[in-house]
Amino acid sequence: MKVSTQWLQKYFALPLPSTAVIADALTFHAFEIEEVGDGMLDIKVLPNRAADCLSHRGIAKELSAILNIPLLEDPLRGALPAFPKKAALAVVIEDPKKCLRYMGALVKRVKVGPSPAWLKEALESVGQRSINNIVDATNYVMLDIGQPLHAFDAHKISTFVGGSLCQLAVRGARTGEKIETLSRDLLELPEGVLLITDMGAESPIGIAGVKGGIAAEITTSTMDIIVESANFDGTTIRRAAQVLKLFTDASLRFQNRPSPELAAYGMRDALALITAIAGGEVEGVADEYPDRPMVRPGVSVSLAKINSILGSNFSKKEVEMVFKRLGFETKITSESFIVTPPFERADITIPEDLVEEVGRIQGYDKISASELPSWEGSPDQARYRGIERMKDQLVEQGFTEISTQSFAKKGDVVLANPLDKTKPALRTSLRENLEEALERAKQYAPLVLTPHEKFKLFEIGTVFPKEGEYLELQTTERGFDGELSRTVAAWGLPAQAGDAATMRDNLSVAKLEDYGKDYTPKEHKLGAYQPFSIYPFIVRDVALWVSKETKAEDVEAIIRVNAGELAQKIYLFDTFVKPARADDAGGDGKKSFAFRMVLQSFERTLLDAEANVVYKKVVKALQAANKDWQVRA
Amino acid sequence: MSLGRLHPISIAIREIAEIFDRMGFGIAYGPELEDDWHNFTALNVPADHPARDMQDTFWIKGEPGKVLRTHTSSVQIRYMEEQVKKGITPPYRIIVPGKVFRNEATDATHEAQFFQLEGLAIGEDITLAHLKGTFDRFFREYFGPSIKTRFRPSFFPFTEPSIEVDVWFEKENRWLELGGAGMVHPQVLEHVGVDAKKYQGFAFGPGLERIIMIKYGIPDARLFHSGDVRFNYAFGEKLP
Numbered sequence: 001m002k003v004s005t006q007w008l009q010k011y012f013a014l015p016l017p018s019t020a021v022i023a024d025a026l027t028f029h030a031f032e033i034e035e036v037g038d039g040m041l042d043i044k045v046l047p048n049r050a051a052d053c054l055s056h057r058g059i060a061k062e063l064s065a066i067l068n069i070p071l072l073e074d075p076l077r078g079a080l081p082a083f084p085k086k087a088a089l090a091v092v093i094e095d096p097k098k099c100l101r102y103m104g105a106l107v108k109r110v111k112v113g114p115s116p117a118w119l120k121e122a123l124e125s126v127g128q129r130s131i132n133n134i135v136d137a138t139n140y141v142m143l144d145i146g147q148p149l150h151a152f153d154a155h156k157i158s159t160f161v162g163g164s165l166c167q168l169a170v171r172g173a174r175t176g177e178k179i180e181t182l183s184r185d186l187l188e189l190p191e192g193v194l195l196i197t198d199m200g201a202e203s204p205i206g207i208a209g210v211k212g213g214i215a216a217e218i219t220t221s222t223m224d225i226i227v228e229s230a231n232f233d234g235t236t237i238r239r240a241a242q243v244l245k246l247f248t249d250a251s252l253r254f255q256n257r258p259s260p261e262l263a264a265y266g267m268r269d270a271l272a273l274i275t276a277i278a279g280g281e282v283e284g285v286a287d288e289y290p291d292r293p294m295v296r297p298g299v300s301v302s303l304a305k306i307n308s309i310l311g312s313n314f315s316k317k318e319v320e321m322v323f324k325r326l327g328f329e330t331k332i333t334s335e336s337f338i339v340t341p342p343f344e345r346a347d348i349t350i351p352e353d354l355v356e357e358v359g360r361i362q363g364y365d366k367i368s369a370s371e372l373p374s375w376e377g378s379p380d381q382a383r384y385r386g387i388e389r390m391k392d393q394l395v396e397q398g399f400t401e402i403s404t405q406s407f408a409k410k411g412d413v414v415l416a417n418p419l420d421k422t423k424p425a426l427r428t429s430l431r432e433n434l435e436e437a438l439e440r441a442k443q444y445a446p447l448v449l450t451p452h453e454k455f456k457l458f459e460i461g462t463v464f465p466k467e468g469e470y471l472e473l474q475t476t477e478r479g480f481d482g483e484l485s486r487t488v489a490a491w492g493l494p495a496q497a498g499d500a501a502t503m504r505d506n507l508s509v510a511k512l513e514d515y516g517k518d519y520t521p522k523e524h525k526l527g528a529y530q531p532f533s534i535y536p537f538i539v540r541d542v543a544l545w546v547s548k549e550t551k552a553e554d555v556e557a558i559i560r561v562n563a564g565e566l567a568q569k570i571y572l573f574d575t576f577v578k579p580a581r582a583d584d585a586g587g588d589g590k591k592s593f594a595f596r597m598v599l600q601s602f603e604r605t606l607l608d609a610e611a612n613v614v615y616k617k618v619v620k621a622l623q624a625a626n627k628d629w630q631v632r633a
Numbered sequence: 634m635s636l637g638r639l640h641p642i643s644i645a646i647r648e649i650a651e652i653f654d655r656m657g658f659g660i661a662y663g664p665e666l667e668d669d670w671h672n673f674t675a676l677n678v679p680a681d682h683p684a685r686d687m688q689d690t691f692w693i694k695g696e697p698g699k700v701l702r703t704h705t706s707s708v709q710i711r712y713m714e715e716q717v718k719k720g721i722t723p724p725y726r727i728i729v730p731g732k733v734f735r736n737e738a739t740d741a742t743h744e745a746q747f748f749q750l751e752g753l754a755i756g757e758d759i760t761l762a763h764l765k766g767t768f769d770r771f772f773r774e775y776f777g778p779s780i781k782t783r784f785r786p787s788f789f790p791f792t793e794p795s796i797e798v799d800v801w802f803e804k805e806n807r808w809l810e811l812g813g814a815g816m817v818h819p820q821v822l823e824h825v826g827v828d829a830k831k832y833q834g835f836a837f838g839p840g841l842e843r844i845i846m847i848k849y850g851i852p853d854a855r856l857f858h859s860g861d862v863r864f865n866y867a868f869g870e871k872l873p
Contacts, residue, residue, distance in 0.1 A: 027785060028785055028786075029786060030786060031786070032785065032787070032797070046687075046787065046788035047682075047683045047684045047686075047687065047788065047790075048788040049788070050683070234683075235681040238681055238683060239681065255683050256683055308758065308760065308833075309760060309761065309794075309816055309833060310760060310761045310762065310794075311760025311761050311762025311763060311765075312761075312762065350793075350819065352793040352794070352816070352818065352819060353793060355793070355794060355816075356786075356793055356794035356795070359761065359786075359794045360786040360794065364761075364783075364784035364785070364786070364796060365783065365784075367761055367762050367765060367784075368762060368765070369762060369765035369766040369768075369769045370760065370762035370763050370765070370766045371763070371766045371767075371770065372656060372657065372726075372754065372759070372763050372766065372767055373756075373758075374657070375656070375657020375724075375726060378654075379653075379654055379657050379658055379659035379660075379726065380659035380660070381650060381654060381659055381660045383660070383662060384650060384660040388643075388647065391639060391643060394637065395636055395637040395638065395639055396636065396637075397637070398635060398636065398637045399637040400637040400638045400639075400862055400865055401637070401638065401639050401640040401643060401865070402640060402860045402861075402862060402865075403640050403642060403857060403858045403860065404858060404859070404860040405746060405858055405859075405860075406665070406732070406734075406746055407745075407746075413666065413693060414693070414694040414695075415691050415692065415693060415694060415701075416691075416692040416693060416694040416695075417691060417692055417736060418691075419691075419736055419737075419738075419739075419745045420745075426666070426701075433860055434860075436860065437860035437861075437862065440860070440861065440862075441862040444861075444862060444863050447863065447866070448862070448863065448866040453635055455862065456637060457862070458637075459860075461732075462665050462732070464665075464666060469664055469665060469666050521647050521650075523647070523648075523651075524639055524644045524647065525644075526641055526644055526645070526849065526868040527868050527869030528849070528868065528869055529849040529850055529851050529867055529868055530867055530868070530869065531852065531867065532863050532866075532867050
């Protein structure tokens with residue numbers, strides 16, 4: 001949620017510290033900050049605090065507790081005014097479990113027009129658009145104290161026009177009902193989505209808790225308005241937003257269940273602001289509040305419990321201070337605290353919630369690290385070691401391990417919402433990916449293998465046939481002389497006939513625990529990571545006759561220096577010694593080295609011509625290095 | 634015949650498994666295709682709760698109660714249920730290096746499938762201070778002695794208090810976010826049949842590729858599971 005520091009400032013008498021200090025205070029004691037702008041912070045308010053902190057008042061209250069600076073005035077603690085009792089409208093709530101409270105006020109003789117500059121600036125500072133003074137006022141109050149509000153044009157309600165009370169109903173949508181929203185979208189309403197309706201005309205004027213309808217839209221010619229401040233069930237609103245794909249500031253707040261008590265404060269502030277900037281008189285306020293909440297029970301936590309969960313050493317005084325700063329009404333006994341959380345802190349229900357308050361407000365840096373007590377006996381890593389023992393055997397036989405995606409073009413288990421629509425299923429076998437990886441590996445071979453070597457790959461991963469998932473092992477071949485088949489038999493797996501292409505080993509039935517329980521997996525160490533280029537490479541071989549005593553490393557060094565940074569790999573792949581023959585003077589033990597250079601750029605595809613330049617340079621250098629050396633064509 | 638090469642993730646898991654072995658942690662497993670109970674409800678994430686929006690889930694066609702697991706935390710539930718069934722009470726200490734799935738757009742730092750390193754330690758006196766100590770020791774042994782850690786407040790439905798852990802990276806002179814953790818929520822313990830009045834403890838679940846990427850300076854998460862052998866050879870591997 002975007003908040004403006006200037007807006008926060010109005011909650012405090014003394015100037016707030018800089019935006020950077022505010023950001024740190026929140027980061028280490030409350031919320032992650034996603035972005036810091038000029039006089040603005042984008043705060044990541046998570047679901048547990050969305051009921052009270054998607055508002056400037058909520059954030060100000062947090063800052064007050066963290067920085068220990070009192071609020072000038074807390075809008076949620078002042079007394080509520082007595083609203084005029086004159087009957088203004090009648091509201092019928094069909095299901096009090098879906099609409100927990102509905103307050104509606106009739107305000108007559110307003111002047112709809114542009115908002116004053118301060119209001120426009122406040123809304124723009126948090127990325128909202130100014131619409132008109134009535135709509136802006138309702139948005140302002142929502143962003144200020146967290147209560148979503150809405151305003152309707154009273155003259156567009158049928159019963160009002162007829163000269164009597166506005167009659168509204170809060171009910172579920174019926175089959176086939178439609179609504180045109182304020183954004184001019186015509187929506188079909190699935191049955192059950194909660195609506196605000198004009199009871200007389202039996203037509204929807206708003207999607208409850210989500211968005212208003214165009215039927216009762218406020219325009220510049222509006223004279224009398226109905227202000228709605230209500231509370232709707234979180235699950236109902238969340239489902240409506242999802243099924244209609246309509247996610248709004250209002251639905252975001254309602255799905256996190258703010259207290260119905262908040263509605264009265266929202267109404268108070270909205271009426272005060274509207275009459276101040278748009279004129280008008282409040283005729284009356286209706287308040288349907290079927291199940292007034294009981295007084296919230298206290299949540300009790302002992303000092304001992306707080307310190308035993310955190311592993312800390314906080315004193316009674318330090319804990320007391322946290323609850324005081326948070327504005328929690330606390331009764332203190334000899335060893336315990338009984339906290340009555342304020343209505344907006346719906347997240348405080350169990351002792352652990354209070355433990356978290358102490359931990360975060362005091363700061364987690366105050367907790368010193370402690371080593372776990374030592375463990376009796378040896379931990380059970382048998383199954384893991386069984387799998388790793390198999391991997392070690394495969395590696396010894398020259399196999400290289402790969403890891404591939406679990407998604408596939410076809411399979412028995414299909415995703416309802418695949419990320420890649422060309423691979424909507426879960427793999428039933430490791431075969432396809434393994435073969436594709438082998439094809440690619442063959443292309444890369446010059447980069448990593450000598451010409452005599454070839455790739456043998458394996459993967460161990462979960463596959464999902466309809467009978468149920470299991471851990472599978474597949475390899476690209478069965479190895480020299482069927483060696484792997486013998487190894488597999490040693491793992492307690494059934495023998496299989498046929499070629500590598502069809503063989504697959506179900507590790508979930510192998511006796512992995514037995515196989516692994518006394519095994520220590522071989523230690524491997526990864527050296528520094530060297531990024532590789534994604535561009536194609538060019539291979540150039542250079543062979544030369546050298547004298548008997550010439551060392552390969554010396555030749556390689558010359559090649560390396562002259563090949564330059566395009567050479568990703570240089571290695572000796574062949575040594576040939578010419579046998580001495582009576583009729584061949586050249587055959588006197590002269591030897592030949594053959595080196596491979598793998599040339600590749602990190603920025604682009606190398607051209608043949610560029611590779612040739614490198615080759616020529618290397619050849620020239622070799623010829624010049626030693627008159628006995630002869631580069632072979 | 635030359636040796637083959639293990640996948641870098643296997644090598645990393647070995648190193649990590651060894652570090653945690655010495656701290657008393659066993660290794661547990663669970664299915665990748667999970668049910669709603671183990672992946673969400675048992676972990677205090679009820680149906681229709683906005684907390685479910687914190688993770689983008691892959692759902693299964695024709696099977697409404699099933700998901701591809703979004704985290705390895707589901708194995709915490711399976712492991713504890715199994716122990717309770719066998720009549721084994723805490724202390725419990727396990728890690729779960731396992732594949733998880735998130736329906737999120739992929740880029741250099743995000744993959745739809747990746748590994749998490751789940752950890753769980755439950756006992757009579759396991760505290761948040763122990764969580765700090767466990768991370769400190771793990772990071773010192775895995776990243777190096779100059780490492781520093783810090784906790785920031787966060788929220789997960791299955792832990793209370795919940796924190797995010799950052800690690801100070803000397804090489805880059807900044808703090809790097811590693812992942813979430815916290816004290817296991819008493820509701821979770823109750824769901825699996827462990828007495829929450831007697832036992833408590835911590836859980837963590839950072840992304841494994843992220844840990845490895847930080848250690849070696851690997852630029853792109855997509856290198857791990859694309860079946861590209863060049864990745865195995867991109868490290869100057871030192872064999873014992």
